Amino acid sequence: MLSASDILTYLVFPGGLFAVLFGLLLLGFERIAVARFQGRVGPPLLQNVFDAFKLRGKEVLIPKDATNKIFFCIAPVLGFVGMMAAISILPISGVYGGTGANSDLIVLIYLLALPAVSNVMGGSASGSTYSAISVSREVVLMFAYEITFIIVLFTVALNAGAGEGAVFSLKGIVDYQVVNGSFIADPKMIPAFLGFVIFLLATLEVPPFHIAENSADVMSGYLMEYSGMPLALFEMTHALKLLVLITVLQIFFMPGVAGDSIIFNLFWYLVKSVGIVAVISLIHASLASFRVDQALKFLMTVPIALSLVSLFLVIFA
C-alpha cells in the first residue's frame, strides 16, 4: 500500500528533490574540479542547476524527419523515471533503510540499464546521423560493461552471505558490512572494487570512456535533436545516474557509519560522495579517450577478469 511516507520518500528525500539537486551540485563540483586540475577557474558550483532551469524555459523542437515521434518524446521520461525509482530503493547507511525488500539487488540491474536504453531509444528515433553513430557506440559499450556489473553484484551478494548462500537484499548487504567491516578493507574484494570503478567510469562516460557523446567527433551524440524540457530531463537523468552509481558504490564497498546520529551519518554520506566525485574528476582531467574498438577490447578483458578473480576468491577461499 502507498502511504504518505512512501510518497515523501519518492518525492523529497532521498529520491526526488534532494537527489536531483544533490546530483546537479555534484556535476557542478566535477566541472569545477576538472577546471582546477587544468589550472582554470571553472564555472560556479550551481552551474548545472542554472542549465537545467534555463532549458525548462526554452522552445521544444521536434524534428520533422524523426523516425518515431512517440519514442522520441517518451525516451527522456523513461530514463528519468528509472533513475528516480533506483534512488528511492537504495539504502543510505545509518540514514535511510531503503525498501527492505528481499531481492532489490536484482531490480537494480534492470533500473541501472534504463538510462542507456533511453539514450539509445531517443537517439535512434531522432533521425540524425550523428545520433545513429553515437547510439551504435553506446550499445557496444553497454554490452561490454553490464557483464562486469553483474559479476561484481553476485560477488558482493555471495560475500555478504558469508558462506551460507547469497544476500540479494541491499539492506542485508549494508547491515552485514556495518557489523563485519567494509568490503573495501577485505583483500578478496579489492579486484572487484577496481572492476566496479571501471564500470562506473564507463557508465558515466567520463574519459577514458567518453566515446558515445564525444563532442570532438559526434557533436552532441544522441542528444543532437533534443532541446528545451526533454534536454533538461536528460541532464537531470545524468545527474541522478551519477548519484545512483556513487550510492551503489558506497553500498557495495564502503557503507561504514560515523555513529548513531542520523544527521552525522547523512553528513558522512555527503562527504563520501564528494570524495568519490573528486577522484572521478581527477581521472577525467588526466586521461584521454579510447576509440570504441579499444574500449570494447579493454572492457571485455580487464574489468571482467578483475571481477572474476574476486568471484573465485569469494567462492573457494
Added chain:
Amino acid sequence: MLSKFATRSPWLFRINTGSCNGCDVELATTAMIPRYDVERLGCKYIGSPKHADIVLVTGSITARSEPYLKRLLEEIPDPKVVVAIGICPISGGVFRDSYSIRGPLDKFVDVDVNVAGCPVRPQSIIDGVAEAIGIWKEKIKNWEEE
C-alpha cells in the same frame, strides 16, 4: 523564470563560414585556456544548433557555405543572439571584393555584437560574449512578453 537563470548559462555554438581558421583557434582553444577561461561565465561549447543560445559566426560567408549558414540559423531556437567574430563576417575583410563572397553577415541575420580583429584577441572575445549575454537578457524579456 527563464531570464533569471538563463543569463548564468549561455551555451555557445560556433559556425565557420569559410574562415581561415585563425579566429576558430582563438575561439575553441585560446578562450578556454587557464589565462582567459570563458567557462567562468557559465559558457559551454555545444555541438548541436538546437542547444544554442549565443551563435558565434566566423569567416566571410563563401558561396559554398551560404545555404548551410541559412539552414543552421533557422535551426537555432529563439531567442538567440548572433555575434560576428573577426573582421570577415563584419565586412568581408581582405576578401570583400572576391567573386565568391556572399557576405557580410548582416545580409542574412540581425547581428547583435561585432567583435573586430584579425584574428580577434581572446580578451575581446570574452568581452563580446559578456556583451551578448546582456543583449540576450533583454531579448528574453521581450520574447516572454509576446
